[in-house]
Amino acid sequence: MSTLRVTVEHVTVHEHPNADALELAQVGLYRAVVAKGAYRTGDFALYIPEQAVLPQELVAELGLTGKLAGSAADRVKAIRLRGELSQGVVCRPRALDGTDLARAAADGTDFAGVLGIVKWVPPVPVSMGGEVEPAPGLLPWIDIENLKRYPEVFPEGEPVAVTEKVHGTACCLTYSAGDGRVQVTSKGLGAQRLALVEDPKNLYWRAVRAHGAAGVAAELARELGASRVGVFGEVYGDGVQDLGYGADSRRGEPAYAVFDVAVEAGGQVRWLAPEELAQVLDGRLPVVPTLFTGPYDARRVMELAEGRETVSGRAVHIREGVVVRPLADRYSPVVGGRAIAKVVGGAYLTRKGGTEYE
Structure with a gap:
């Protein structure tokens, strides 16, 4: 597994080829499906990677109730949405209100602890x-x-x-x-x-x-x-x-x-x-x-x-x-x-x- 870091990233937005109401927000070489118009290229947003486990309050705030993986439906996992691979969650939770997102991105600030996000640890046979x-x-x-x-x-x-x-x-x-x-x-x-x-x-x-x-x-x-x-x-x-x-x-x-x-x-x-x-x-x-x-x-x-x-x-x-x-x-x-x-x-x-x- 890679390390879990929840950071603010620069977003590049691409058209979703199969859905008029969706777009693809690119972070690095990852792409996550987002609602159309939520972000523009050049914006900064929080990126929550795969294998992250979210507290239920954050799940509800982001409108992800019942949409995540795991028995508690709280784990971020790669999925396909209308034929496009979506890896991770791009969002702007309320906890970041007032945060200088550009500076946080430049500093590489990890928001996992602030948001109560932890890394998923699989069970051991x-x-x-x-x-x-x-x-x-x-x-x-x-x-x-x-x-x-x-x-x-x-x-x-x-x-x-x-x-x-x-x-x-x-x-x-x-x-x-x-x-x-x-x-x-x-x-x-x-x-x-x-x-x-x-x-x-x-x-x-x-x-x-x-x-x-x-x-x-x-x-x-x-x-x-x-x-x-x-x-x-x-x-x-x-x-x-x-x-x-x-x-x-x-x-x-x-x-x-x-x-x-x-x-x-x-x-x-x-x-x-x-x-x-x-x-x-x-x-x-x-x-x-x-x-x-x-x-x-x-x-x-x-x-x-x-x-x-x-x-x-x-x-x-x-x-x-x-x-x-x-x-x-x-x-x-x-x-x-x-x-x-x-x-x-x-x-x-x-x-x-x-x-x-x-």
Whole structure:
């Protein structure tokens, strides 16, 4: 998941091709359906992103009663309105009356706390949970921001790799060379510096043991002279999420694919660039599919986020989306961290019966 920020943004208004009374308000590369005439290009408005949970008072004020997702009809989710994908809510709630919207936009002020908006946290199935222990030495996974919200992360033409985003659950493994300790966690627990106590019934530990990920991490530590190695992979298949890629992770070995590796040497942590990752793993662990390598083109990336999955080799269902990384890992001042971003496909966002376990 990306971080939740509720901010004032500059709006660009487009005609809705299929509805006379509606328009499309664009924020970054997101577009949200709004009432015609509510905004003009150049206006400032609040943007509430997907996965935001709103208090009922705000739901009622915005006229969204019964129109949002979740059991309480309070969660923002992508939908199609008259054939157009609408992501997020563009609005001007009363709580912002008197606010200098242009200044708030320039300052990047986050209004989530003021409005009582929180991030949706999906429930965790029993197979993904378990007993935990403090793990201050973990190399945790990071939140990846959506390219539609931050389109300036990559300049046109920068050499990038675009990989398929696999719909599973992130398995984060840290190997410490000093004592040979292996710690395994989920993305959510890792952010809290908690590791899962080894349990043969736990999905993450099952995947690590089935694919020998801990042994590969130890090999990488020796080969790269690292004190710690983080191996980040997606565990997927039927029984993990609603998209299974034709793999059954309930009875057999959980399906698993590495999407990133971090190494610490000399007190510095670095992420392996896409080509280096492929070289050092060299078939020792499965990796997520690379869909494109070459100069960054925003339109092509958006196209690659759609279509059928390539993980199974049989295109059994829709693709979740893509992740974009520069071929030379670098810092991005746009997101305030590592230059990496995702795009989630519209068909994936609007599918029926979807699950979003972390």
